[in-house]
Amino acid sequence: MKSITPVSVLLLFLVAATCKKSSDFKEIRDFPKNEWLIAHKQTFEFTITDTAPTYRFNYLVRNSISYPFYNLYLQQKLVDSSGNLLSGSMDEVILFDEKSGKPYGDGMGDIFDCRIQAPKLQAMKFSKPGKYRWILSHNMRPDPLTGIMSIGVEVIRNPQ
Structure with a gap:
């Protein structure tokens, strides 16, 4: 049996110390049958x-190659614990190259994951600590919207 050397302990400690949590908050929700109903707003607290x-803030979208559009319109609202609206917009998320049809993001086979910046929420400043909610819904005509497997969000602290 090999013994643990002081050098390996130091190396392990350095690796663990330099690892930082990549997101302050990250959550992904799967849709049954890969269908997102307009009425099913997703609230991330x-x-x-x-x-x-x-x-x-980033959108995390998992879609199949069978998604029938090149884009996805997302309605977003950021509210504080009192229900005050801090931000709201409709953002267009591009999932495929419009001309070639080539999917964006990371993928294998017919499933692709995209991380897309929420344009209005790249330097969000919070005035007080507390609980917040980010509410997402799609704003596409088909209901249900097929080919969307999951939607998620990520909140990341910007370096100072």
Whole structure:
């Protein structure tokens, strides 16, 4: 049996110390039958404890190659614990190259994952700590919208 050397312990400690959590908040929700109903708004609740930095928000979309459009319109609302609207917009998310039809994002086979910045939420400053909700819904005509396997969000503290 090999013994653990001080050098390997130090190396392990350094690797663990340099690893940082990539997201302050990340959650993904799967849709049954890969269908997203317009009425099924997705509410993601997260807590902000540090108000000094700004935060950036990303959409996390998993779609199949059979998704019938090149884009996805998302309606987003960011609200505080009192229900006050902090941000709201409709954002266009591009999932495929419009001309070639080549899917964007990381994928294998017919499933692709895209991380897309929420344009209005790349330097969000929170005035007070607390719970916040980010509410997403799609704004596409078909109902249900097929080919969307999951939707998620990511909130990341910007470096100071």
